[in-house]
Amino acid sequence: MTDVAEGWRAVLGRVQAAATRAGRPGGSVELVAVSKLQPPEAIRAAYAAGARAFGENYAQELRDKAEALSDLQGLRWHAIGPLQTNKARYVARSAHVFHALDRLEVAQELSRRRTGAPLAVYVEVNVAGEASKSGIPPAALGPLLAAVRPLPGLALVGLMTMPPLAPAEEVRPLFRALAALGREHGLAGLSMGSTHDFEVAIEEGATVVRVGTAIFGERPPRGAPA
Numbered sequence: 001m002t003d004v005a006e007g008w009r010a011v012l013g014r015v016q017a018a019a020t021r022a023g024r025p026g027g028s029v030e031l032v033a034v035s036k037l038q039p040p041e042a043i044r045a046a047y048a049a050g051a052r053a054f055g056e057n058y059a060q061e062l063r064d065k066a067e068a069l070s071d072l073q074g075l076r077w078h079a080i081g082p083l084q085t086n087k088a089r090y091v092a093r094s095a096h097v098f099h100a101l102d103r104l105e106v107a108q109e110l111s112r113r114r115t116g117a118p119l120a121v122y123v124e125v126n127v128a129g130e131a132s133k134s135g136i137p138p139a140a141l142g143p144l145l146a147a148v149r150p151l152p153g154l155a156l157v158g159l160m161t162m163p164p165l166a167p168a169e170e171v172r173p174l175f176r177a178l179a180a181l182g183r184e185h186g187l188a189g190l191s192m193g194s195t196h197d198f199e200v201a202i203e204e205g206a207t208v209v210r211v212g213t214a215i216f217g218e219r220p221p222r223g224a225p226a
């Protein structure tokens with residue numbers, strides 16, 4: 001089993017080094033520890049090492065972990081997976097940030113269900129076209145952003161992309177394209193980069209990286225007892 005504290009410190013060091021190489025302040029990139037399918041004890045170990053932002057893909061798993069770990073002060077949950085309207089309430093209740101907004105109906109439901117501070121949201125863009133399934137095409141971005149901006153329960157903070165699994169240099173143009181779309185639409189936040197490509201994403205302007213395997217080790221299969 002991976003030493004989670006060690007994994008967290010190693011990835012944080014690589015994030016800061018990549019930011020420095022790119023001529024950006026070391027603290028300008030947020031590291032989200034993607035804990036989906038990992039047991040709560042693994043999250044506690046990363047928290048003890050200093051991690052505060054955790055990424056979860058599945059709405060009910062997020063709900064259950066938020067409850068089980070509610071004693072951890074200052075922990076921020078990032079919902080990063082695709083979301084169905086009928087599960088939006090779990091994200092509205094437990095998450096601080098949602099990275100995978102790709103439909104107006106989900107945005108409306110999240111806004112309706114949200115109480116307290118607005119939920120920070122990233123709109124997911126499919127910059128690769130056919131090769132990856134989630135996210136909206138760049139051409140649909142303008143109308144969706146215009147419809148999401150006035151929703152009172154949401155705070156639009158940026159764009160997100162999840163490129164197909166490919167060598168990092170092959171996905172660099174996709175990260176660059178997302179950064180260009182962010183500039184075009186006046187959005188400063190860029191959620192891009194995971195275990196295989198986060199350093200390249202940082203070089204292309206990522207403000208948030210979502211890293212799981214490099215911190216926690218391989219994930220248990222979905223459906224296995226945590």
Ligand SMILES: *Cc1c(COP(=O)(O)O)cnc(C)c1O
Nearest residue numbers: 034080162194195210211212213
């Ligand atoms: C699982 C997941 C990650 C983390 O992937 P790793 O390869 O384990 O770093 C990042 N983003 C999203 C959307 C994910 O689903």
